Amino acid sequence: MRTVVIVGGGIAGLAIAAELRRRSPSAAVTVLEASPRPGGSIRSTEESGFLYEWGPTGFLDNAPDTLDLARQAGLGHRLLPANAEAARRFVVRGQRLRELPHGPLGFFASSLLSAKGRLRVLREPFVAAKRDGVDESVLSFATRRIGKEAAEVLVDAMVTGIWAGDSRRLSVVSAFPKLVALEREHGSLVRGMLARKKGAGGPAGPSGTLTSFPEGLEELPTAIAASLGDSLRLSARVTGIEHATRPWPSCISGLRPRTRARSSPDSAPSRRGAKPIPSSEFSSPRTSSQAGHP
Ligand SMILES: Cc1cc2nc3c(=O)[nH]c(=O)nc-3n(C[C@H](O)[C@H](O)[C@H](O)COP(=O)(O)OP(=O)(O)OC[C@H]3O[C@@H](n4cnc5c(N)ncnc54)[C@H](O)[C@@H]3O)c2cc1C
Numbered sequence: 001m002r003t004v005v006i007v008g009g010g011i012a013g014l015a016i017a018a019e020l021r022r023r024s025p026s027a028a029v030t031v032l033e034a035s036p037r038p039g040g041s042i043r044s045t046e047e048s049g050f051l052y053e054w055g056p057t058g059f060l061d062n063a064p065d066t067l068d069l070a071r072q073a074g075l076g077h078r079l080l081p082a083n084a085e086a087a088r089r090f091v092v093r094g095q096r097l098r099e100l101p102h103g104p105l106g107f108f109a110s111s112l113l114s115a116k117g118r119l120r121v122l123r124e125p126f127v128a129a130k131r132d133g134v135d136e137s138v139l140s141f142a143t144r145r146i147g148k149e150a151a152e153v154l155v156d157a158m159v160t161g162i163w164a165g166d167s168r169r170l171s172v173v174s175a176f177p178k179l180v181a182l183e184r185e186h187g188s189l190v191r192g193m194l195a196r197k198k199g200a201g202g203p204a205g206p207s208g209t210l211t212s213f214p215e216g217l218e219e220l221p222t223a224i225a226a227s228l229g230d231s232l233r234l235s236a237r238v239t240g241i242e243h244a245t246r247p248w249p250s251c252i253s254g255l256r257p258r259t260r261a262r263s264s265p266d267s268a269p270s271r272r273g274a275k276p277i278p279s280s281e282f283s284s285p286r287t288s289s290q291a292g293h294p
Helices: 011-023 064-072 103-109 115-122 138-146 148-163 177-186 189-198 219-231
Strands: 003-007 028-032 044-047 050-053 090-093 096-099 210-212 238-243 249-253
Touching: 003 011, 011 028, 011 064, 011 219, 028 219, 064 219, 090 148, 103 115, 115 148, 138 148, 138 177, 177 189
Parallel strands: 003 028
Antiparallel strands: 044 050, 090 096, 238 249
16 A cells, blocks of 8 residues: 655645545655644634635636535535626725736726836737747746736736746746747737737637635645545644665655655655755755745
8 A cells, every 4th residue: 555645734735635535545645734724824704794815715617626626625616706896906006005907908998007117018019029038037038028028017016926036036937938929929018919809829828717715815725634534634844854774765744653655666766865855855845935936
């Protein structure tokens, strides 16, 4: 019987555990989660009748895997698409809430950007494309294409909303590969979007409807966690990983007794010569903030 230990009970660890159990019901799967609650950065709370999302507010329903995950967790009937009437978005600028304009006409009539900033956006189709293939930050990409003001006001807000990350540190190739492809293939984002609209290249940006659950996105990790039962151990911070006497890695949690995981030498040959991961790697685990989150 295969024993698998997953470090971290955020949505990634929980989803892997659920999928492992589905594919290999005989496997002994343990998820070790440092905090007293599952879900990691997905957290929804209710106060005075208002629902607060502390992390992501939903997921796009164009990814079948996410929908499958929700359905397999028994939440198929609770899927809740965002209300189309709530599509208005606001950005705080100059201590005022300003609505994000819809469509090109609305954009040029809006006071969200200065006249100079709006004119700079207009120049986008005429800005030379970068074709050296070298990655850059999202902010650097956006500044080149649409100018500093639009990049700092619009793109930074968009990146914070989607990735909760720092646009100066996020890789544009990883975060927005479709935009990079538009510049590479069409020399300009505007020209590329128009070409895709005409052809069958699909939308340039994210498509699909933002989807959540009546009591917030945390319903998803909570349901998966419940399905895992005792396999999920909360308040169990992993402090190191070391090899046992055999060439199989052992995973040690900060708790006693030690939690062991075996990986067959056949399926994980590269690990045989691997060095133990020192406890210091785990005493200050990579947190969201180190990964570019605010
Ligand atoms: C404000 C905000 C908005 C976001 N908006 C979106 C969005 O709109 N769309 C989108 O797709 N994504 C969004 N994200 C990103 C999304 O939330 C994350 O990508 C996703 O939740 C990460 O899941 P994860 O399981 O990989 O990591 P995490 O959620 O960070 O979970 C990692 C878990 O590992 C645990 N852990 C860490 N170290 C140890 C250890 N040593 N031992 C045991 N356990 C440990 C932690 O306690 C944590 O529970 C947003 C994030 C934030 C913060």
